[in-house]
Amino acid sequence: MRRRTIAVFAALSCVLVGLTACAPGGSGRPSVVVTTNILGDITxxxxxxxAEVTVLMEANADPHSFGISAQQAARIEQADLVVYNGLGLEENVLRxxxxxxxxxxxxxxxxxAVDPIAYTSGDTAGRPDPHFWTDPDRVIKAAALxxxxxxxxVDGVDSTAIRANADRYRTELEELTTWIxxxxxxxxxxxxxxxxxxxxxxxxxQRFGFRVIGAVIPSGTTLASPSASDLRSLVTAIEQAGVRAIFVDSSQPDRLAQVLKQESRLAVQVIPLFSESxxxxxxxxxxxxxxMRANTKAISDGLAP
Structure with a gap:
């Protein structure tokens, strides 16, 4: 009865916002709604x-700051299942x-659900780190779940087909881990x-044996901002460690990274990655x-002799 009431209210919401077909594609098919585009591809x-899979986050968006429309909010209410990252990532969508x-x-x-780790430094130290997808082995676990x-x-799906898809994708992810x-x-x-x-x-x-020297924004979210002392400390750490490259997300401005490059006395490259979208x-x-293949190549090319 509660789900029926939800469906009635969602349908009324669709009328109010002017939607002609609030259900995905208007087809009445089972509906899975996913918040981020990385999880959307996995799903x-x-x-x-x-089933119909609706992904809320557009390409090249920031998962920490993207928002959704009234139509998308209605789709969440109508979904048979909502898959989201959690751990505080989707800051504007979680409500x-x-x-x-x-x-x-x-x-x-x-x-x-994938054994999250905590940040070890910055203003989010001790809080759970939501960026689990940078470890493909954890993605294997997430995909199975x-x-x-x-x-x-999700009523109406063929469980045999879902399991076959999951097995095929697991093999692809295992091959990815080996290649990385x-x-x-x-x-x-x-x-x-x-x-x-x-x-x-x-x-x-953690998975591949790297050491994180620091971050331009010493936080787990792009919504924070560094202080002058944060940047000075990072320049010192870069020089002491002989860092060869600063990796920045392609969806974010690299102005601060370029400032660090200029301030450092080392020949440091600024290399874009696709880390969050x-x-x-x-x-x-x-x-x-x-x-993951593009990022692996960029990191390898930036840091290898």
Whole structure:
């Protein structure tokens, strides 16, 4: 009865905002709504053609600051399942997800379920780090759990097809992990030092043996800002560690990173990565696997002798 009431209110919301077909595609198919585009790609690999997958976050967006429309909020309320990152990542969308969950919509926080680690420095030290996707082994676990959620909560899907999709994708992710390890073998242990625009590669560092020297924004969110003393301290750390490159997210301005490059007495490159968002089809990282391959190549080229 509660789900029926939700559907009535959601339908009324669609009328109020002028939607002609609030259900995905107007087809009445099972609906899975996903907050971020990285999780959206992972979920689409699992779901295949068994249900409609709606991704809220556009390409090249910032997961910490993107917002949603009234139409998208209505889709969350109508979903058979909502998949979100959690751990505080979707700062402007979480309230909608929580409201849907309180109304009876099944929700799944992938980040909470994959053994999250905590930030070790900056103003978010001690808080859980939401950027688990930089470790493909954790994505393997998340993908399997998403498959479980789809089978359990999304009526009308073929569970055999979902499991087959999950097995195929697991093989692809296992091959990705092997390829990344081989690629990073080019970088001597003493040169595996990372400086990023904010703290985003803790999981990658743990998995593949890197050391995070610091971040331009000493925080786990792009919504923070560094002080002058933060930047001075980072310049000192860069010089002491002999850092060869600063890696910045392609969806974020690199102005502060360029300032650090100018302030440092070392020859430091500023190299863009696709760390928090997928791109459009022809922009280098339209899928999770392509994103990780592009980032691995950029890090290897930037740090290897």
């Amino acid at each position: 689409r690999n699992i779901v295949g053609d068994q 909608h997800v929580e409201a849907a969950g309180e109304s009876g919509v099944p929700t799944f926080a992938a980040g909470d 998403i498959a479980d959620q789809v089978v359990q909560f 390890s081989t690629s990073f073998a080019r970088i001597p242990a003493g040169q595996r030092n990372l400086v990023t625009n904010h703290h985003v590669f803790g999981y990658l560092s 997928l791109t459009g089809p022809d922009q280098g990282a339209p899928t999770y696997v392509q994103m």
